[in-house]
Amino acid sequence: MVKILLVDDDVDLTSMLSQYLVREGFDVTTVRDGETGVMEAISRDYALVVLDIMMPRLSGIEALRRIRATSPVPILMLTARGDDIDRIVGLDLGADDYVPKPCTPGELVARIRAILRRTEGRGSSGMAAAQRMVQVGELTLWPGNRQATWRGASLELTGTEFSLLEVLARHSGQLVSKQDISQQAFDRPLARFDRRIDVHISSIRQKLGTRPDGQSWIQSVRGLGYQLLED
Incomplete structure (x- = not known):
């Protein structure tokens, strides 16, 4: 049980x-x-x-x-x-x-x-899909055991941070709406005035640090969503 x-x-x-x-x-x-x-x-x-x-x-x-x-x-x-x-x-x-x-x-x-x-790394696409490694540049995610590395070192993420980053990584280089992020990461539509995605994205940004040009690896488009840059 x-x-x-x-x-x-x-x-x-x-x-x-x-x-x-x-x-x-x-x-x-x-x-x-x-x-x-x-x-x-x-x-x-x-x-x-x-x-x-x-x-x-x-x-x-x-x-x-x-x-x-x-x-x-x-x-x-x-x-x-x-x-x-x-x-x-x-x-x-x-x-x-x-x-x-x-x-x-x-x-x-x-x-x-x-x-x-x-x-537990399960989703609507099934266990096999969830277990597959996701790699974007120097970021590697293993959904099956919820492990992540960044630039060759272990990346410590909470469960929710992992879920959010996994969604962005699977759509790297693309803008993903907050509504789609909520549905894929949390299994439910985004509620009005719900800021939890923004809060968690802010924490993930701090853990990833900045790009050589000083910008964040996760870009935001106000009112639309977020995008994980590929390089």
Whole structure:
């Protein structure tokens, strides 16, 4: 069974969500504060962590920071609806996705399964296609095990960053709309005012550095999308 860690101090919500997740075939562990959540997340083998932002003892943002310091486990953040600052900070620190609260159990399960598909290297084109190496110049991606190298050195990416970069690499030299990026990387249409693609692209740009001419390897066209340059 796929093991999920649910970290939230809302007793009623966690009870409802955990019961639904169990019915959907997941093995669920729940904890009710951020400090315990960090200890649990880094000491056991979970497929995914669901992490609330507002919690006692340790905020979800700080818990995310501590987990990311030692573990690449996929993390789905639960955020207050409209809480843009915490949401963007969370994505910037390495969260794989977020769900605004209150959320339905069905929506949460859909997001969890979408993240697991991405991190397991499976997609609509099938396992064989997902396993094939993708190379663009000095960038090499191995979708099967979510590994990447840049200029001969390991490139550390979060799960979401890998998914975004993979989409751009498969369309290198072409402008890809944010709507297409969202659909291919996250398995859903881009929501209005959703800035997570921009936040993650900014992080990827920093990790790739600049071209000899001082420009970014990932070019943007305002209002249209992004393009990974080939050389």
